[in-house]
Amino acid sequence: MEQNQIEILAVEGEEAFWDDRPDLLAGLRGTPPRVPAYLGYDAVGSHLFESITELPSYYLTRVEHGLLQRHAEEIAGLIGCGRIAELGSGSAKKTRVLLAACVQRRATTYLPIDVSREMLATSARELTTELPGLRVQGLWGRYEAGLAHLPDDEPEPVVVAILGSNLGNTTFEERDALLSKIADTLRPGDGFLVSADLQKPAEVFEACYNDPLDRSAFARFRLNHLTHLNRRFGANFALEYFYPRAHYDSATTTVQAHLHATEDQTVALRELDLELVLRRGDSLNVGLAYKFHRPQFVADVSARGFELSAQWIDAVWQYGIFLFVRSD
Numbered sequence: 562m563e564q565n566q567i568e569i570l571a572v573e574g575e576e577a578f579w580d581d582r583p584d585l586l587a588g589l590r591g592t593p594p595r596v597p598a599y600l601g602y603d604a605v606g607s608h609l610f611e612s613i614t615e616l617p618s619y620y621l622t623r624v625e626h627g628l629l630q631r632h633a634e635e636i637a638g639l640i641g642c643g644r645i646a647e648l649g650s651g652s653a654k655k656t657r658v659l660l661a662a663c664v665q666r667r668a669t670t671y672l673p674i675d676v677s678r679e680m681l682a683t684s685a686r687e688l689t690t691e692l693p694g695l696r697v698q699g700l701w702g703r704y705e706a707g708l709a710h711l712p713d714d715e716p717e718p719v720v721v722a723i724l725g726s727n728l729g730n731t732t733f734e735e736r737d738a739l740l741s742k743i744a745d746t747l748r749p750g751d752g753f754l755v756s757a758d759l760q761k762p763a764e765v766f767e768a769c770y771n772d773p774l775d776r777s778a779f780a781r782f783r784l785n786h787l788t789h790l791n792r793r794f795g796a797n798f799a800l801e802y803f804y805p806r807a808h809y810d811s812a813t814t815t816v817q818a819h820l821h822a823t824e825d826q827t828v829a830l831r832e833l834d835l836e837l838v839l840r841r842g843d844s845l846n847v848g849l850a851y852k853f854h855r856p857q858f859v860a861d862v863s864a865r866g867f868e869l870s871a872q873w874i875d876a877v878w879q880y881g882i883f884l885f886v887r888s889d
């Protein structure tokens with residue numbers, strides 16, 4: 562294999578997936594109205610998300626990074642390292658710890674799947690510069706399109722990774738469909754490496770998912786959803802009439818990130834032919850972070866034809882990385 566190759570493939574019609582009107586309409590017609598998660602990651606949103614990961618209170622990145630640093634060698638030994646696909650790879654800053662351990666062993670192909678073309682291009686460049694022996698084939702589009710694009714005629718097993726507890730940024734139905742799609746895509750012997758933020762007291766989540774007093778990373782990331790809708794769908798959201806706040810709903814064990822209307826208002830989304838009537842206090846959902854109960858999570862994944870092969874759990878922060886293998 563040639564070294565240091567980069568290729569980025571549009572797997573979902575270049576920019577077309579951004580304009581998935583039925584998907585956005587279904588979200589906006591919900592109660593409360595919801596903006597699908599990927600719409601938060603235009604070029605600006607992707608950078609704003611990076612600034613969230615730098616908040617000391619955002620423990621997910623720090624804890625996962627620590628787990629990978631401590632266990633990358635062991636994980637690399639277990640996963641074989643020939644082909645690693647990652648759903649929602651973002652900057653891949655943590656994944657590079659694992660990829661570094663992989664390329665010490667053998668030539669590795671990394672297939673990041675993300676809606677952010679900017680992040681795919683930047684991370685591919687950085688990774689191939691830092692890690693000789695790594696080939697990067699970025700798949701630009703949404704998860705399902707990326708998974709459908711993974712070649713299934715290669716003898717080399719593949720590992721599908723979802724890090725950052727990204728699997729939790731979904732509704733129950735989306736998660737169910739995504740896990741089934743992953744199970745259908747993988748062949749016996751392939752791996753599924755997935756991190757999960759586990760249940761904890763509400764205060765821990767509310768401190769993590771809201772800005773400290775001196776920072777505004779979450780607020781800017783959440784409000785940018787509206788800027789993106791204004792630009793792409795001809796909407797007229799006035800950002801100053803929304804207050805960003807996340808709360809933990811213990812009934813559904815989900816952090817819900819909302820933009821609360823600070824006054825009565827009607828918003829027009831011209832390209833969607835839609836008007837949103839919001840009363841003061843109504844909210845728009847711009848983010849979900851499901852918190853997993855470990856035994857239930859392992860049972861749910863196993864029920865789709867996987868066996869748990871290994872797990873690495875940070876006992877202090879109750880955050881885990883789990884390796885499953887697709888069974889026959």
Ligand SMILES: C[S@@+](CC[C@H](N)C(=O)[O-])C[C@H]1O[C@@H](n2cnc3c(N)ncnc32)[C@H](O)[C@@H]1O
Pocket residue numbers: 598599602607610614622648649650651652653655674675676677680702703704705724725726727730
């Ligand atoms: C919460 S960030 C996590 C990034 C990285 N995995 C980490 O742990 O820091 C979510 C990433 O998934 C991407 N993403 C979100 N929804 C997606 C979808 N439906 N299809 C493809 N990428 C998606 C975003 O662009 C972003 O890079």
